[in-house]
Amino acid sequence: MFCVRLRPGTYAPRQGDKHLPRIPPLNLIYVANLARMGNMNPADKNIYAAVDTGLISQNVYLFCSSEGLATVILGMVDKATLAKAMGLSSSQKIIFTQPVGYPKR
Ligand SMILES: Cc1cc2nc3c(=O)[nH]c(=O)nc-3n(C[C@H](O)[C@H](O)[C@H](O)COP(=O)(O)O)c2cc1C
Numbered sequence: 001m002f003c004v005r006l007r008p009g010t011y012a013p014r015q016g017d018k019h020l021p022r023i024p025p026l027n028l029i030y031v032a033n034l035a036r037m038g039n040m041n042p043a044d045k046n047i048y049a050a051v052d053t054g055l056i057s058q059n060v061y062l063f064c065s066s067e068g069l070a071t072v073i074l075g076m077v078d079k080a081t082l083a084k085a086m087g088l089s090s091s092q093k094i095i096f097t098q099p100v101g102y103p104k105r
Contacts, residue, residue, distance in 0.1 A: 033091060034091045034092070049093065050095060061073075069100055069103070070103040071098055071100045073096050074099065077096075082094060
C-alpha cells in the first residue's frame with residue numbers, strides 16, 4: 001500500500017461516490033507490485049492482489065467503525081491519472097482506493 005502526499009491540484013479524484021467529499025482527509029491507495037509476485041500467471045496475480053486488498057480494506061473498515069470514522073472502498077477511480085501522478089511503473093497496478101473521512105452529521 002502506498003501512502004503519498006500529492007501536490008494540491010495534482011489529482012482530483014473521480015470517485016462518483018455520493019457519501020464522501022470530493023477530496024477526503026485521507027485516501028488509501030492499494031497498489032499491487034506485479035513484478036514481485038514471481039512466476040504466477042497474470043490472472044492469478046490479479047486474484048491475489050484483489051483478495052489481499054480486500055483483507056486490508058476490511059481491517060480499515062473495522063478500525064473506522066471502532067473510531068467513528070467513515071470509509072468506502074472504491075474501484076471506479078481514474079487509475080491512469082492517479083498512477084501518473086504517483087509515478088507508478090507499468091508493473092505497479094492500482095487495485096482500489098479507500099477514502100477515510102468523517103461521517104456526515
Ligand atoms: C470492490 C468494490 C468497489 C467499489 N467501487 C465503488 C466505486 O467506485 N464507487 C461507488 O460509488 N461505490 C463503489 N462500491 C460500493 C461502495 O463501496 C459501497 O458499498 C456503496 O457505496 C454502499 O455504501 P453504503 O452501504 O454505506 O450506502 C464498491 C464496492 C466494492 C465491493
